[in-house]
Amino acid sequence: MISFKNVNKWYGELHVLNGIDLEIAKGEVVVVCGPSGSGKSTLIRCINRLEPIQKGELVVDNMAVHDKKSNMTKIRADIGFVFQSFNLYPHMTALENVTIAPLKVKKMKKAEAEKIGRKMLTRVGLEDRIEHHPAQLSGGQQQRVAIARGLCMNPKIMLFDEPTSALDPEMINEVLDVMRDLAKEGMTMMVVTHEMGFAREVASRVVFMDEGQIIEVAPPDDFFTNPQTERGKSFLKSILTH
Amino acid sequence: MWGFYFNELMRSLPFFLKGVYMTVAVAGLSLLAGTIIGFIAGIIRAGRNKILRAIIGVWVDLIRGTPFLVQVFIIFFILPGIGIELEAFPAAVIALSNLTASFICEIVASGILAVPIGQREAATAAGLSQYQQLRFIVLPQAMRTIMPPLVGQYVLLVKDSSVVSAIGVVDITRVGWLTVQRIPEGLMVFGLVGLLYFAICYPLINLSGFLERRMTVASTKL
Numbered sequence: 001m002i003s004f005k006n007v008n009k010w011y012g013e014l015h016v017l018n019g020i021d022l023e024i025a026k027g028e029v030v031v032v033c034g035p036s037g038s039g040k041s042t043l044i045r046c047i048n049r050l051e052p053i054q055k056g057e058l059v060v061d062n063m064a065v066h067d068k069k070s071n072m073t074k075i076r077a078d079i080g081f082v083f084q085s086f087n088l089y090p091h092m093t094a095l096e097n098v099t100i101a102p103l104k105v106k107k108m109k110k111a112e113a114e115k116i117g118r119k120m121l122t123r124v125g126l127e128d129r130i131e132h133h134p135a136q137l138s139g140g141q142q143q144r145v146a147i148a149r150g151l152c153m154n155p156k157i158m159l160f161d162e163p164t165s166a167l168d169p170e171m172i173n174e175v176l177d178v179m180r181d182l183a184k185e186g187m188t189m190m191v192v193t194h195e196m197g198f199a200r201e202v203a204s205r206v207v208f209m210d211e212g213q214i215i216e217v218a219p220p221d222d223f224f225t226n227p228q229t230e231r232g233k234s235f236l237k238s239i240l241t242h
Numbered sequence: 243m244w245g246f247y248f249n250e251l252m253r254s255l256p257f258f259l260k261g262v263y264m265t266v267a268v269a270g271l272s273l274l275a276g277t278i279i280g281f282i283a284g285i286i287r288a289g290r291n292k293i294l295r296a297i298i299g300v301w302v303d304l305i306r307g308t309p310f311l312v313q314v315f316i317i318f319f320i321l322p323g324i325g326i327e328l329e330a331f332p333a334a335v336i337a338l339s340n341l342t343a344s345f346i347c348e349i350v351a352s353g354i355l356a357v358p359i360g361q362r363e364a365a366t367a368a369g370l371s372q373y374q375q376l377r378f379i380v381l382p383q384a385m386r387t388i389m390p391p392l393v394g395q396y397v398l399l400v401k402d403s404s405v406v407s408a409i410g411v412v413d414i415t416r417v418g419w420l421t422v423q424r425i426p427e428g429l430m431v432f433g434l435v436g437l438l439y440f441a442i443c444y445p446l447i448n449l450s451g452f453l454e455r456r457m458t459v460a461s462t463k464l
Binding site: 048072073081083085088089100101104105 | 358360361363364365366367368369370371374378379382383
């Protein structure tokens, strides 16, 4: 579904992605972790070309994202993206937030888009918040609207960039619950997160990154109980003792 | 004597109303053209094309860095030298539209740039085109920032329009100049001139204040 082959990216002198090789199959849930600045957010932002890559091949659902001639609108329409800071449109209601892309990108009829919008907002537990504006919602509710916004496009892949990092602790679980359900239904997901409980429970594999490189890729149980590298060990130690 | 001149002035009122009409015509047309050109230029200035951005930047600096009176003279007296002959009225409208557009350009560009980058990223990730992002996501939010200074700019436009009396457009100011030659009570004549400008500007000032309050409330609510 997603295939990285020797992917490289630089910000000026800084080598933010260094020779990334990674294959993600349909239905897999891959959790990406690593210290800040390790390139994990950049990695998933490259998948829908929010960031362009400079070298290597990146193929998503048989479409070459590295190729400048590729039609990104089509690829992006199939990939839901959830941001750390939600990025809901503040001038629109929850329902308008989730229906704008189906209406404008998929050219769906309004009634149909709203039907799907209501269904997805209900699915994330917000059936009583459909007409609310983002500022009238808590952080956890906003992030669930953002997930529903991605789901309304009926995506093949969902990407999550630290979806719970900006939330108060008591709101983290309501968002993780929605993500757990998605994972169980077989959605292909890539999640950048520090929620190791979530990773243990639903991840097919954990990707550990540091300094722009993939250091380890392993099933969660193996990675958490028996990391193979020194950097993996010291990272786990630092996040488990904080 | 004062009473006599006052009656004379009252008899000149129709002449003054023609001046009001002219001021409103010059300012209104310039408002329309300046707004359209200013928005287009502002959108480009906040856009990605570096060359276009630089060209508009130079234009804005030139217009903002020269006196408006000089700009009016260039259009009215100097352009005929290279074969472009203009009547006073179109010359005035062109000069004033150009001035207004350059200020509105900066207001619009800074309004657009004030919309957080995450908004564009979310819209990009959803597959919205550049145009759709601007139309549905960025501009509606930028308008909250743009509206109050935009209306403030319209007030300045009405007042700046008095400069075009210098090339013979018979606006309120010009009517004042002509009248004071018959009625040598400068304070009285130009008091009326000021009053008429104020009558046009005051509703705009209120509108600007109203929008500012409404936008502040709206942005805290949202």
